[in-house]
Amino acid sequence: MLKLPPVSQCNELRQSIEKDYSSLCDKQPIGRLLFRQFCSTQYSLQRCIEFLDAVAEYEVSPDEDRRERGQLVLNTFFNNEVAESSSIQGWIMPFERVDHTSLAHASTHGRWVAPASGCCNTAAPLPRIPARVVRACRLRLKEIPSKELFKECVSRYNCTPSSSRVVHRYLSGKPFEEYQESPYFSRFLQWKWLERQPVTKKTFRHYRVLGKGGFGEVYACQVRATGKMYACKKMLKKRIKRRNGEAMALNEKRLLEKVQSRFVVSLCYTYETKDALCLVLTIMNGGDLKFHIYNLGSPGFNEQRAVFYAAELCCGLEDLQRERIAYRDLKPENILLDDRAPEVINNEAYTYGPDWWGLGCLLYEMIQGHSPFRRFKEKVKREEVERRVKEDTEEYSPRFSEDAESICRMLLTKDPKQRLGCQGDGAAGVRKHPLFKNINFKRLEVHMVEPPFCPDRNAVYCKDIMDIEQFSMVRGIYLDATDTTFYSQFVTGSVSIPWQNEVLLVSMTAAQVRVTDENDKDVCMIESECFKDINESENEETQDLRQEDKTCQPKPAPKRKRGFFHRLLSRWGCMS
Structure with missing residues (x-):
């Protein structure tokens, strides 16, 4: 059973932990949640979080809604009419009054919400944003409402930070220092102590x-x-x-x-x-792709399903290459050596070329039902496969559309210098191919695209x-x-991030151990409220975390701790 330690037990960790804003307040899930809870106690900081969420919502909005959503962000947080008059040495302050009715339509996923009615009509100011950044955003929005609007406007001006980076830079200053002195950071240290057991x-x-x-x-x-x-x-x-x-x-x-x-x-x-x-x-x-390609029906997938998987693989390769990692062995199961790239077979120097070759082999295999250089269940020596890889041109059946055949040929080019993805543009060049014209990669990256196949949990x-x-x-x-x-x-x-995600998001995978009734409705989900239950339990025992850190006065008798089943039944409305 998970149980947080006393705050005093985390003093050594408080001194030794690296005080990095990006890691503690953005990358680590529990740290991000607690920092946002701290920001919610100050309206000016809450305004910064609302802006960051609004930008994030814009970036994953559907193509047809992007221009309207981008305009809403600009109109909500920046006053175009008084931009020039309120600018100070090229910097622009956000306008003071907000149209709360427009805010009500800003979020469909619960991350950006309008202030409740009755709140003050003046919005707390954001950190000063360069006026030229805002003007560039408006101009780009009118021309092409790019998914990267709030980042692409930066490229027009050398060394000019994006608006979201300006806000993060502001939050990493004094607000971050205040957060470290707050009970929210003490709670984070308790979770870090537990994580390190x-x-x-x-x-x-x-x-x-x-x-x-x-x-x-x-x-x-x-x-x-x-x-x-x-x-x-x-x-x-x-x-x-x-x-x-x-x-x-x-x-x-x-x-x-x-x-x-x-x-x-x-x-x-x-x-x-x-x-x-x-x-x-x-x-x-x-399971793995090979099992699905060969064991469920006739070999291969329809093109829509193959394109979806290829798009996800492209995202995965991009994430690996961002960390300067060459995977080199991309195939339905990574224990065979049949489809190694020509430069690998020839023991030549290479970087990410074999990854894009592997993507071409895998896309071909998903559509055709066998690899490009060996037919399904064909018995052939390794030397012959390597000869085919270096010398033969793959054959295409009517199962390939024009775009599918085109991208496979470009990815399976023998010369890595001429191969798609190897000409300086990496994953971005692969994404631009017409095969992916219907893929919204921003939404795909946050799992907001419905997959063509969902595994049966049973x-x-x-x-x-x-x-x-x-x-x-x-x-x-x-x-x-x-x-x-x-x-x-x-x-x-x-490992920090997966462990914290497990504690916060365990309910997303709880179907493995859930309890249901005869109508398949959840009766009980013991692990689904893991983070919330432990925090509530600790809050019942300690009303104010500051008292444990800063005072030695006798504490009042603790409130009687409620048991797990009492809290569970209370949620169902079974107990008053």
């Missing part, structure tokens, strides 16, 4: 085997405290040592820990047992347990004290 095998419940990797098997597991389901990749220590795979395993761990992307499997925990090193990863309930999209080959025992390899340095670098416990 040791992780062991007993942290999880362990279930069936899902598959196998290079060093061991992959199992389904569940966090005992929250009910969250994961995939646990167990890498046998002796097998790693026999294959001299320490550097490879450590590199995989560090890369997965570094990348935080909606389109890349996240590393959430690491721990060790007597025999294995364990990576706890995001579980993919739908189905298992993987091989039967009896069909998964077991590893043989490793003989003649012995572990000793020299291996402990490697283990200590590998085993680091919880």
Whole structure:
């Protein structure tokens, strides 16, 4: 059971934690939530948050609504009529009066809401925004309402910060300092202390085997405290040592820990047992692409579904390349070497070219039902496949539309210098291809696009347990004290962002362990209110966090703590 420590127990953490605004108040989910709660206590800071949310809403708005939504943002936060007269040395202040009726239509996802009726009619001022930035936004909005409107206006003026960056810069100053002295930051430190507690095998419940990797098997597991389901990749220590795979395993761990992307499997925990090193990863309930391509109906997908997956893969590759990571092995399952790019086969120097080659192979395979250089179930030697990759031109059937064939040919160009995505524009160049003309990538990036296929939560999209080959025992390899340095670098416990997301958003994956009635309606969801329940419980015991930090006076008798079932029944209206 998760339980927060006393604030006084976090004093050492308060001194040692890195005071970085971006990390503590934006990237880390619990930190972001608590900082926003702190900002809500001051109307001027709340106004900044409303502006950032309004920009975020604009960026993911549908194409047909973008111009209207962008105009609403500008009219709400900046007074065009008095822009010139109120500017000071080229800087513009937001106007003072707000049309609250227009604000009521500003949000469809609950992130940007209008002030309640009866609030004062004067809006608190935002940080000063360069007048030329606002004018550039208005001009761009009239010409082309780009998804990047509030960022693209920056490119017209050298070194001019975007409006949202100006606001973040302001919040990272005095407001951030005040936040660190507030009870909200104390609460954040309590969660960070909890996040940093040791992780062991007993942290999880362990279930069936899902598959196998290079060093061991992959199992389904569940966090005992929250009910969250994961995939646990167990890498046998002796097998790693026999294959001299320490550097490879450590590199995989560090890369997965570094990348935080909606389109890349996240590393959430690491721990060790007597025999294995364990990576706890995001579980993919739908299984891998290869299973769907070849095991559910006739091989291959319709083009709409293939394009959707290709667009998501493009986003994932872009996130990896942003971190200067070349994946190199993109295919339905990443344990085969059939579709390596020509430059990889020839042992030539390369950067991200093999990734775009892999995307072309995968898109071809999704549409055609087999890889471009080997037919389904064709038995062919590896040398022959490599010859085909270097010399043969792939063939296209009527299943390919003109745009699908075009992008596959451009991605499967033998010369990496001429390949789509390798000519200096990277993922942006791939996104511009006509095949993706109906994809709103901004909405796709925040999972606001309806997928063409949703996995059945009651189905298992993987091989039967009896069909998964077991590893043989490793003989003649012995572990000793020299291996402990490697283990200590590998085993680091919880990963901050996934752990905090688990606590905050566990209800999104709670279908795995929910309790329902005969009509399939939720009766109870123990883990769905994890963060809220613990905060409420702590607030019942400590009415004011400042008192614990700043006073030694005797405290009044604590309010009688309500049990979990009392709180649960209260939510249902069963108790007064």
